[in-house]
Amino acid sequence: MDKKIAIHVEDMTVAYAEKPVIWDADVDIYDNSITAIIGPNGAGKSTLIKGILNIIKPISGEVRIWDRPYKEVYKQIAYIPQASNVNWNFPTTVEEVVLMGRYVHVGAFKKYGKEDREKAKQALETVNMSEFAKRHISELSGGQKQRVFLARAIAQDAKMYFLDEPLQGVDIKTEAIIMDTLKEFQKNSKTIISVHHDLSTVEEYFDHVVMLNKKILFSGSVQEVFTKENIALTYAT
Numbered sequence: 001m002d003k004k005i006a007i008h009v010e011d012m013t014v015a016y017a018e019k020p021v022i023w024d025a026d027v028d029i030y031d032n033s034i035t036a037i038i039g040p041n042g043a044g045k046s047t048l049i050k051g052i053l054n055i056i057k058p059i060s061g062e063v064r065i066w067d068r069p070y071k072e073v074y075k076q077i078a079y080i081p082q083a084s085n086v087n088w089n090f091p092t093t094v095e096e097v098v099l100m101g102r103y104v105h106v107g108a109f110k111k112y113g114k115e116d117r118e119k120a121k122q123a124l125e126t127v128n129m130s131e132f133a134k135r136h137i138s139e140l141s142g143g144q145k146q147r148v149f150l151a152r153a154i155a156q157d158a159k160m161y162f163l164d165e166p167l168q169g170v171d172i173k174t175e176a177i178i179m180d181t182l183k184e185f186q187k188n189s190k191t192i193i194s195v196h197h198d199l200s201t202v203e204e205y206f207d208h209v210v211m212l213n214k215k216i217l218f219s220g221s222v223q224e225v226f227t228k229e230n231i232a233l234t235y236a237t
Contacts, residue, residue: 005067006031006160006191007052012061014044014051021047025061027210027219029193034186035208036196036222040235043213045195046082049162053079065160075104078153080163083146094140094148095133098123101155116155123154127177143174150178161185163194179205202226 007029014022022044029035037045050056052063054070065073078101101123102116112120124130127147132140137148146166153161161182167175182192182205196202202209202222209226211218211234218225218234 003033004031005029006033006065007193008062008064008067009052010062012051012058012063014047014056014058016047016056020059021214022051022212023215025051025212025216027216029191029210029219030208031066031191032186032189033208034182034192034194034206035210036194036202036206037210037212038196038199038202038234039212043234045212046164048210048212048216049079049164049193049195053077053162055079076159078156078158078161080149080153080161080166082164083142083149083168089138092137093133094124094129094135094137095120097137097148098151098155101152101157104156119155119157120151123151124148126154126181127151141171143170146170147174147177150181154181158190160191161193163192165195165197168197199231 005028007027009025009027012022012025013020025048037048039045047056051058052070054063063070065077070077098120099112099116102112102119106112106116121130124133127150129144129147129151132144137145140148150166166178170178182194185192196206203226206222208220209218209222210216211225211230213234218230
């Protein structure tokens with residue numbers, strides 16, 4: 001039985017200030033997979049995600065998600081940015097951040113209802129952060145902040161999750177909670193795509209991998225593609 005394609009990227013080029021960062025990307029990511037995006041610093045890993053999600057509009061190429069354009073399926077997609085790109089001094093509580101995950105279901109200028117608050121509460125319980133619900137987001141450690149952002153994504157109740165280096169700089173407990181949650185997502189037929197930097201855990205944490213360095217060099221199952229030879233070629237300067 002053929003695997004169903006969740007994301008199809010064809011000839012996608014993404015540029016910053018008219019300078020291409022990713023060239024002619026071609027890749028398929030499969031439904032219900034947990035896929036690592038790996039490559040050296042500056043390879044375009046975050047840019048690949050942002051191009052797929054139209055956060056940065058590609059200058060060429062096509063992206064289809066479940067064979068539809070992003071604008072038709074965005075409510076079913078959650079995105080967790082790099083922690084370093086978030087303004088943690090914004091005056092808001094942990095609970096309010098998690099409730100933001102319900103925004104796509106509620107819409108602008110509407111109040112969160114009982115169901116939304118219950119989803120947020122359950123999400124905080126999932127990541128062991130219930131006791132911090134009323135705490136200001138700026139008071140948390142790096143690992144706790146990352147768990148709150150994961151809770152926000154859980155509250156959204158999406159079918160596809162994009163994460164940009166979710167394990168960067170977190171403690172061992174947080175890493176275990178994040179990966180257990182992602183594995184649970186997969187058991188519930190969700191699709192996960194994560195930028196990842198620790199090559200030593202790729203085989204343990206992921207079943208598919210995309211290896212890039214300005215261009216996508218290899219993609220497929222970890223078992224077939226994540227070889228010493230391909231790693232050396234991907235990380236060659």
